[in-house]
Amino acid sequence: MDIELQQVGYAYSKGTPFEKQALTDVNLHIPSGSYQAIIGHTGSGKSTLLQHLNALLKPTEGTVKLGDLEIQAKKKVKNLKPVRQKIGIVFQFPEHQLFDETVLKDIMFGPLNFGVPADEAERRARALVEQLGLPEEVLEKSPFDLSGGQMRRVAIAGVLAMEPSVLVLDEPTAGLDPRGRQEIMELFHRLYVEKGLTIILVTHSMEDAARYANRVAIMHEGRCVLSGEPEEIFGDELSLAAYRLSAPRVVRLQRRFETLLGYPLDKLCLSEEQLAFEMGTIVRKERDF
Amino acid sequence: MNEILSLQDVTYSYSPEDSDMRKAVEGISFTVNDGEWIAIVGHNGSGKSTMAKLMNGLLFPQEGEVRVLGETLNEENLWAIRSQMGMVFQNPDNQFVGATVQDDVAFALENNGIPFEDMVIRVHESLAQVKMERFLNSEPHHLSGGQKQRVAIAGALALKPRILILDEATSMLDPQGREEVLATVHKLRQDTQLTVLSITHDLEEALLADRIVVMNKGKVYTEGTPSDIFARGQELVELGLDLPFSLKMSSLMLAQGVSLESVHMSEDELVKDIWTSNFNK
Numbered sequence: 080m081d082i083e084l085q086q087v088g089y090a091y092s093k094g095t096p097f098e099k100q101a102l103t104d105v106n107l108h109i110p111s112g113s114y115q116a117i118i119g120h121t122g123s124g125k126s127t128l129l130q131h132l133n134a135l136l137k138p139t140e141g142t143v144k145l146g147d148l149e150i151q152a153k154k155k156v157k158n159l160k161p162v163r164q165k166i167g168i169v170f171q172f173p174e175h176q177l178f179d180e181t182v183l184k185d186i187m188f189g190p191l192n193f194g195v196p197a198d199e200a201e202r203r204a205r206a207l208v209e210q211l212g213l214p215e216e217v218l219e220k221s222p223f224d225l226s227g228g229q230m231r232r233v234a235i236a237g238v239l240a241m242e243p244s245v246l247v248l249d250e251p252t253a254g255l256d257p258r259g260r261q262e263i264m265e266l267f268h269r270l271y272v273e274k275g276l277t278i279i280l281v282t283h284s285m286e287d288a289a290r291y292a293n294r295v296a297i298m299h300e301g302r303c304v305l306s307g308e309p310e311e312i313f314g315d316e317l318s319l320a321a322y323r324l325s326a327p328r329v330v331r332l333q334r335r336f337e338t339l340l341g342y343p344l345d346k347l348c349l350s351e352e353q354l355a356f357e358m359g360t361i362v363r364k365e366r367d368f
Numbered sequence: 369m370n371e372i373l374s375l376q377d378v379t380y381s382y383s384p385e386d387s388d389m390r391k392a393v394e395g396i397s398f399t400v401n402d403g404e405w406i407a408i409v410g411h412n413g414s415g416k417s418t419m420a421k422l423m424n425g426l427l428f429p430q431e432g433e434v435r436v437l438g439e440t441l442n443e444e445n446l447w448a449i450r451s452q453m454g455m456v457f458q459n460p461d462n463q464f465v466g467a468t469v470q471d472d473v474a475f476a477l478e479n480n481g482i483p484f485e486d487m488v489i490r491v492h493e494s495l496a497q498v499k500m501e502r503f504l505n506s507e508p509h510h511l512s513g514g515q516k517q518r519v520a521i522a523g524a525l526a527l528k529p530r531i532l533i534l535d536e537a538t539s540m541l542d543p544q545g546r547e548e549v550l551a552t553v554h555k556l557r558q559d560t561q562l563t564v565l566s567i568t569h570d571l572e573e574a575l576l577a578d579r580i581v582v583m584n585k586g587k588v589y590t591e592g593t594p595s596d597i598f599a600r601g602q603e604l605v606e607l608g609l610d611l612p613f614s615l616k617m618s619s620l621m622l623a624q625g626v627s628l629e630s631v632h633m634s635e636d637e638l639v640k641d642i643w644t645s646n647f648n649k
Contacts, residue, residue: 121512121542226413254458254539256411256569257610283542323544328613328635335639351616358642359624366646 454524
C-alpha cells in the first residue's frame with residue numbers, strides 16, 4: 080500500500096486561541112514495501128505526522144493518500160475501518176494498552192474486532208507468540224504478570240495479529256535492554272524482508288535508522304525538510320546539524336578515520352560491521368604497501 | 369571512603385507466599401561510597417527497579433537491610449532519609465506538578481515547610497545548577513525532553529540531597545537531550561559532593577560512572593570499574609547487555625586483522641591506536 084502526503088498541514092485546536100500549527104506543507108511518498116525512517120528533534124512534528132498515517136488525525140490542509148483512500152482537508156471520510164486494519168500502529172510504550180485477562184484474549188482482541196472468526200484469531204495469536212520468541216505458557220497468563228520486555232512483545236503481537244501490510248512504529252524499543260532492543264528490531268526487519276511489509280519507523284536512534292531503513296526523512300519544525308536514501312542523509316552532516324541532529328556514531332568514526340587517512344572511503348558505512356570491514360581493508364592495504 | 373548507602377543481603381519478592389516464583393532480588397549486597405557515581409545495569413527484569421524502590425523505602429526488604437547514611441531504613445526514619453535522596457524517573461512528562469518551572473521546583477520545598485525567602489533562593493540556585501534559570505516562568509510542556517529532565521533534577525537538588533538516583537532518566541530522550549542531562553550530572557559531581565546512582569540500559573552512560581554494578585536475574589552478577597566490567601566482553605552480551613561502541617569497534621577491527629595495542633573505551637584512543645599500531649606514524 081502506497082502512502083503519500085501532499086502539502087499536508089495540521090493545526091491543533093484549529094479556530095481557537097490555542098491554535099498551534101504542528102505540520103506545515105509536508106510532502107512525503109512512502110512506496111509500498113519500503114522501510115522508511117522518520118527522524119527529527121523532539122517537538123519536530125514526528126508524532127503528529129504518525130497519527131495521520133492511519134487517519135487518527137485528519138489534515139487541516141492538503142491530502143493524505145493511504146492506498147486507494149484519499150483523506151482531504153475539510154472533507155468527510157467514510158469507512159476508515161479497512162485502512163486501520165491494513166495500517167497497524169505500535170505506539171510508544173504499547174504495553175500500557177494491554178488490558179485483557181489473558182495474553183491470548185489480548186492478542187485476539189484486534190482481529191475479533193475486525194470480524195476475524197475466533198478460531199482464526201486464536202491460530203494467529205498462537206503463531207505470533209511463537210514468532211516473537213515468547214514461551215507458549217504466556218498465552219494463559221495475565222499480561223500484567225509478565226516482564227516489561229515480554230509485555231512489549233505481547234502488545235506488538237496484538238498489532239501484528241491484524242495482519243497489517245503497513246507497520247508504523249513509534250520508538251518501539253524505548254526502555255528495553257540492549258538484547259531486547261536488537262531482537263525486536265531484527266523481527267521488524269524480517270517482516271520487511273520476508274513478508275514485504277512496509278515499515279515506518281519513527282525514532283531518535285540514528286543508529287537504527289542507518290542500519291535498517293532504506294529511506295530516511297527528517298522532520299524539523301513541522302516540515303519534512305529532507306528525505307532520501309540513508310547514505311545521502313547521513314553523509315550530509317551540515318544539514319543534520321542544522322536540524323539539531325547528529326550523524327550515527329559509525330559515520331562520525333568514519334569521518335575521523337578519513338581525516339587522519341587524508342582521503343575519503345569509497346562509501347558511507349552505515350553499520351559497525353561494514354565500517355570495520357572497510358577500515359580493515361584500507362589499513363591492511365596501506366600498511367603492507 | 370565513607371559508606372553512604374548499602375544493601376546487606378537484601379531479598380524481596382512481590383509474591384512472598386509463592387515459593388516457586390523467582391524473587392525480584394535475592395541476597396543483594398553492595399556499598400555506595402560518599403561522592404561516588406555508580407551505574408546499575410542489567411537486562412529487563414533483572415531487579416534494577418526493585419532495587420531502586422528498596423533504596424528509597426518504597427519497598428522494604430523481606431530479608432536483609434538497607435542502610436542509608438549509617439541508619440537502617442525503617443518506617444520511622446523513612447521521611448528523614450528520603451529527604452536526603454533525590455530521584456528522577458524515566459518519563460519527563462510524568463513528573464511535573466507545577467504550572468511553571470519555578471513552581472515545580474518549589475513543590476517539594478513547600479511540602480517540607482521551607483520558609484518562603486529561603487525557598488526563592490533555593491529555586492534559583494538549583495535551576496542555575498542545571499542551567500535552566502532562564503526558564504523560571506516557562507510552562508513545563510513547552511520544554512524539550514532534556515530540559516524537562518534537567519528541571520526534574522533541579523527539583524531534586526532543591527532539597528539539597530546527598531544522593532541523586534536516576535532511574536533510566538535518559539532513556540526517553542533524544543541524543544541531544546541525553547547529552548545535556550549527562551553533562552549536567554557530570555558538572556554537578558565536579559561542583560558538589562553529590563553521590564549519583566544511575567540505573568540504566570545505556571552502556572555509554574555507564575561508562576561515565578566510577579563503578580558499575582551488573583545485575584542478572586535478581587542477583588548482583590559482578591561489580592567493578594567500567595574498564596574491568598567491559599573487559600568481560602562477550603560475557604556481558606550473553607547477559608542481555610551490549611558493549612559500548614568504541615569497544616565493539618575495537619573487537620571488530622581486531623577481527624579484521626588490524627593491529628591494536630588494546631581494546632578502547634573512547635573513539636579518540638581507538639583512532640589513535642589504529643594509526644600508531646599500524647603505520648608507525
